Amino acid sequence: MAGTQDKKRANLRDVAKAAEVSVATVSRVLNAPDAVSPKTRERVEAAIRTLRFVPSAAARAINSGRTRFVGALVPTLDNAIFARFLAALEKTLGAHQLSLVVATTETAPGVEATKAKGLIDIGAEGLIVTGVSHSAEFYALIERTMLPTISTSYYDAGNQMPTIGYDNAAAAQIALTHLAELGHRRITVIHGNARSNDRTQARLSGLRALDLGLELSCFETEISLRGGSAVVEDIYADSPRPDAILCLSDVVALGVLFGLQGRGIAVPDDVSLMGIDDLPSSAVAVPALTTVHLPVTRMGERAAEALARWVAHQEVPGSERLPASLVKRDSTAKRVAR
Amino acid sequence: MAGTQDKKRANLRDVAKAAEVSVATVSRVLNAPDAVSPKTRERVEAAIRTLRFVPSAAARAINSGRTRFVGALVPTLDNAIFARFLAALEKTLGAHQLSLVVATTETAPGVEATKAKGLIDIGAEGLIVTGVSHSAEFYALIERTMLPTISTSYYDAGNQMPTIGYDNAAAAQIALTHLAELGHRRITVIHGNARSNDRTQARLSGLRALDLGLELSCFETEISLRGGSAVVEDIYADSPRPDAILCLSDVVALGVLFGLQGRGIAVPDDVSLMGIDDLPSSAVAVPALTTVHLPVTRMGERAAEALARWVAHQEVPGSERLPASLVKRDSTAKRVAR
DNA sequence: CAGGTTGATGTAACTAGTTACATGTGTCAA
């Protein structure tokens, strides 16, 4: 049965003794089997099997200086956008023989530095973080350890660490412009907490910077289906009613869609609805959600590539801006006089 | 700037030399600061700062024998059910000072053993896997390395490794019984690929084992919103039409709901619809989906607890069965003669 | 003032691998 050791784990020396060879030979059997004669190799392999020898990752790491894993800090796993990003990260890192340690920050400001410290303590060779605003402790930690760290989900060429992401302000503007072009004037914007979230902040200031003569009103809610569904009541408690609802993330938009359906409000006939993110659910919803596609899979791949090269060859990557684009589907329509 | 080393990383000896103390003293400053006199400590801390010394995780691990992380192998991150499970795992492991390395198996049979090997190679102290059917290579690997490993999502007391999960057959039966009690006779079952998925297999055999005089027909589709949405066409190409549709997972059920909405088929008036999982989206959908609650958050917590105790105190856990329960919502209703 | 205790620090031997270099053997050509 697993977990029940006879004594303690066998090491290289034990194997060498059992096979009556030197430690170097055992090491060679492990790393360069061709350099060992077949009969010696067989003898060593037999000893490895009988002693249930498993090489120590720590001992290997101490010599190579490489632990072969990096860490990712994301706000949550409950939003599919991060799950998709991590899936792409994990896959691409795997191609570079790197594993991924996942840590969630739960949007609480203090925990990011703590979790980052934890990742460094266990030997992460690099870090992927979300956004560009972090605590002073976090920056001090990265500065002190000089750990390769890439910011994602936020493109900002002037940032002190490389950023691989999209222009959040521009993404929000794409959405708002689309709604304006459809003739909508009174637009309700639904967003998550902006204080703890620089992406939300950037999107909101993108909207404010755009002068299209629109009448914007903002509502804050939890970034979740439930949050989107619940905020509908607030929107319609308010008057006048909006021509269109713009959610700064797709989960919320889908929640709003459900909330509207529950009240018998038709999309897009009574109100246009759109999100930002382009989750798989958005394409399948009825009506299919118009949204702004954020290339999170691409972002995961690019961030993984860049970090892999950084930790392996000390090539510090530059920032990279990934394009966001309008995905016109069925939840937005031209405004008709009502 | 991070990543640009002057020479190479300073080590304990370098710090000791710079602070004119012994290596033991530096080690004490790191691990038991109170055992060092304030003025010596300060001198050492100054040296640590100027040399930008960061202790090597590998060297620490080689002594303690602990790497402080475990691995989790899940089929995918794209299904919220696994994302939620991992979130709970990560959180609870964190309370035990353990980090989580995530690897996805993409349901391909060969990759599980390969990824498990990778996790062991980098030093994972334990493993969390999904389901109880694994390749021979995988079992051989676990057997050989004696790595603490817990199976989840599938309760089976007779399994060779501890299982922490629910009774999949019983969960499916809860769903089918509910539909039967509502008077539905012709029931369409939607499931994912059963060959590569023992949970699906168990659920299907649970359904077959239940003799309620029902007329079951099965459709296989991809486990995703898209898969659920797409299969609706197949269901209604077939005649006769079903009284109820039972999806063996909630993502698929939500997809089917969208598919039905797209065809103008009313739930639950024209057809009852239910799923298994109880995702957050199911409670918010319109109509809210009747489903069978699977306690994945609880499962993550229990699995993390058990694995943490196993790796820290060699306490091999027993299997644990978590209860699945019916969540009656609005997508199922009594059958009326049509 | 001897003897015991406490506190701070150092020495060196551990942990478990990798690897540069040395050594020994066998084959082949001159």
Next chain:
DNA sequence: TTGACACATGTAACTAGTTACATCAACCTG
């Protein structure tokens, strides 16, 4: 027969920490 070379293997010194034990000074007690 000897030198050259390849191939297999061993020795010991690395990697970077932790820690048992030794040492030494300062203080307190009888």
